Amino acid sequence: MEHSRVIEITRQNKDVFTLRFDSSIKAKPGQFLMLWVPGGKEVPMSLSDTSNPAAITFRTFGETTRAISLLKAGDRFYYRGPYGNSYPVPSGKVAYIAGGTGLASLNAMIMKYAGDVFVGARTKEDLFLLGDGYNVATDDGSAGFKGTVVDLFIPNAWKYDYVYVCGPEQMVKALIDKLGKDIKARIYISLERLMKCGIGICDSCSINGIRVCRDGTIFNIDQVRNMSEFGVFKRNESGKIEFFVNGKR
Amino acid sequence: MEHSRVIEITRQNKDVFTLRFDSSIKAKPGQFLMLWVPGGKEVPMSLSDTSNPAAITFRTFGETTRAISLLKAGDRFYYRGPYGNSYPVPSGKVAYIAGGTGLASLNAMIMKYAGDVFVGARTKEDLFLLGDGYNVATDDGSAGFKGTVVDLFIPNAWKYDYVYVCGPEQMVKALIDKLGKDIKARIYISLERLMKCGIGICDSCSINGIRVCRDGTIFNIDQVRNMSEFGVFKRNESGKIEFFVNGKR
């Protein structure tokens, strides 16, 4: 494992934090680290900024993300990576579609390539890293459009040449289902699955024999369409199949 | 182990052979290989030609050298290396002093840098690789000067800027003893000891803690003068000290 030191931790909202760290890591937007701190597990985390110093932005879900959020400037922080492929370079008109912490991964891209950003969250308090002119959707309408980010985006889909997507599997599934097959844009989607190794050998992140960690995490929309398991079931830590209850993530 | 194929084997005299082999080996004059063929041991052998294709020249002492001498063109031949340091590049007037198969090692140098060659052998039949104008000494006077190559060389020593020496330990010892300390030439001597590993870890070739295989095989005369064991005793395969009986090799 590599290690580096925390430069600063910034609180973005009630449970989202950005941690900037001191390391000469060379990564491209869309890549992730396997991150570890004492007291936690090792977890995958996208770089939300791939410039130098780089950063991650995360929501405190459980023990590990909480342990990370408690780090102070100067504390050590351990990682492997960067792993995974990266978002292809765009040309023409660009859109970003983020659901939940999916914005963390897209943020590294947004910093490099201007585009229209569509962000979805449950409610206003869940929003973070918002930039000027972002198109916001909330489930409860507490900010921006009332509804899903998919519904916010769809009417505008025809405008774009390159579209980058990162968010919960059910959101991505909805997007794919609602987009016509004749859409002109190139659409790239970063997927998320349970990851144990991050380097393509443990099989815990695989969808139809395709490893999210090594063959992805970023796929074009046709690749995702061909995954018959996508949006239907995921696997738990034992490898057991767990079907998605519609709408739940 | 690497392997390559025999291009040709040339008989130089009753028991000395030159084997040229097909390999893109990159070696400098003075370096040696650890050589192996089925049916034999692994033995150190200097390159007698470091151009491409390279060659070795050897006397058939025992089982291994005999096995090598029986190879045919096209046969495989196995080696590790090249190992050891190399003769420094000369400037000014150059002499080579070879005793017995020591000429094999010096030959790679002689091919690159012109100089006066002094060769010693027991008798005429033991001579090999002789070039035009070589100064020959034989113990029995059957060719050239009757006496040792050391006695042949000493009167000419003052003439040279660079002198390269390779031969039996007793010959080298005699040379050092007979050369005054005020000799102006830079004198480089390639030593030979029993070698098992060739890479500086087994200690079987060491003289006063200096490894012939890795710290040498080539030393300047002062380094050799500082070896109190040199010319006094060598070690057998067990590491046991065996004193030289004067004049025997």
Place this chain on the structure above:
Amino acid sequence: MASISTRIGTFSIENPVLLASGILDETSGSILRSLREGAGAAVTKSIGVTERKGYSTPVISEIKTGLLNAVGLSNPGIENFVEEYKNFPEKRKVVVSIFGGNVEEFSILARRVEQAGFDKVELNLSCPHVKGVGSEVGQDPELVEEIIAEIKGHTSLQVWAKLSPNVTDLVALAKAAQKADAYVLINTLRAIGVEIYSRKFSLSNVVGGYSGPGIKPVALRAVYDVYKETQKDIVGVGGITTWEDAVEFFLLGARAIEVGTAFIYEDYPIYSKINKGLSDYLDSEGFSRLDDIVGVMVKDGAFKGH
């Protein structure tokens, strides 16, 4: 072109390069992918009687000479496994790896595997880092003998016994397992990794299994020792990363090989690379089939002359 087909027990295989248990074989989709990308056969992740989540991450740690892992035998349990493979198209090319803590568990698992339409099991008698199963079972010659007798007595499965190298006397263990149709040699070496800045262990379980290039010399020795004494069918595994590595195992008596950690370096092209290298080697060395080199270095007297 030389033939690289082979046979283990009664199982004829198109090519001798198999996927090892525990690497890219938790999901049926990946097993199928390996078969499509050129594996002669694939061994599943080891399956137990009930679901196990395995250890917390970190479960792997890459080191200079290979990989440390303590995944902890995570698996969905035999019933979920059978369910997932209900309509699997290539069951004859799948070897189901099973682990248990006693004869009965192995017996339950084997029967269920057979009912589900598979005909081969690999017995994990060798996982070095989970209490009460794996090598803790597999280091006891009597238990090994009983387990194999039970399965051979009550099913018609082909049984491959995967043995532990972490023992004083591997040959004695192999002899205890002689009713098996083949030996699989070796599982990982018991090992530890340390992180010097956090001063913590590299794996959450502390002790793990060591695989990859660094264990190849030990695996070769295991194959040699067991082949010399038993001349049985052997599947070689441990550190195989290139076709040259594979040839080494064949020369010492393996009839097939498995690859695991090599995926880190070579990924799926590992199958075609080894198969091609092997076939080219046989051609250029003048052999017409793989069988011609199996065990040649061990057959009596073949290594005289050194």
Place this chain on the structure above:
Amino acid sequence: MASISTRIGTFSIENPVLLASGILDETSGSILRSLREGAGAAVTKSIGVTERKGYSTPVISEIKTGLLNAVGLSNPGIENFVEEYKNFPEKRKVVVSIFGGNVEEFSILARRVEQAGFDKVELNLSCPHVKGVGSEVGQDPELVEEIIAEIKGHTSLQVWAKLSPNVTDLVALAKAAQKADAYVLINTLRAIGVEIYSRKFSLSNVVGGYSGPGIKPVALRAVYDVYKETQKDIVGVGGITTWEDAVEFFLLGARAIEVGTAFIYEDYPIYSKINKGLSDYLDSEGFSRLDDIVGVMVKDGAFKGH
């Protein structure tokens, strides 16, 4: 600057980096060179009762992950050894490694070593490739216990027991050796090398010992297992090539380390490199002496929190 001095049994050492047995220690000249170039102490090549020429070459084979060797315990025999060291200036920094086939041989050797003015022996109970000695003796707990009792009973030598990792239960062996002043862990792993073009073994003896970077994870596990159970003084050895490697061994309980195969990569500067790296590490991590990190990862609870 942090202190890197250490202690093994009653032996206080300026620095914890020792020369391992069998590497650059056949001649007293080389032992002296190691001490001059910064070794804390040096272990001799293993010495037996009578002269042994060892195996024919090839006796070593370099591989990607380390080294295979079967030198075959070549040594001049104890009398020639004693003669060579008659006037050796640094006997207190030399640990004499001895091997034998039974209690009596070890007893003869130990007495002779003590008479010759040395005060420390390392017992080679672990060489994996010579019949009748080394690990064939060292795998038998009762014999190990007897040998050590005999030497401790009849000499005042410090006794270091060098154990074999090629066993099912290293801890049991360590317990049998508990009368020793320290454990040396580990000797080489039993292994084989194959040359695919000659189709011959890499070593004339066929089976050899595997050392170097590839065995480090196994050596770390051995140190961990034994330290956890015994808390005794341990000299760690196996694959140490950098100061970081050395730190790993100290964190798991070693109080000194030995280096062997690393000479191929680092040569004599190995001593100063490890000593400097170690001292810098202690400074920058805020420790004042080596002792502060010895075993910290094993002491109760230290690895909780993963």
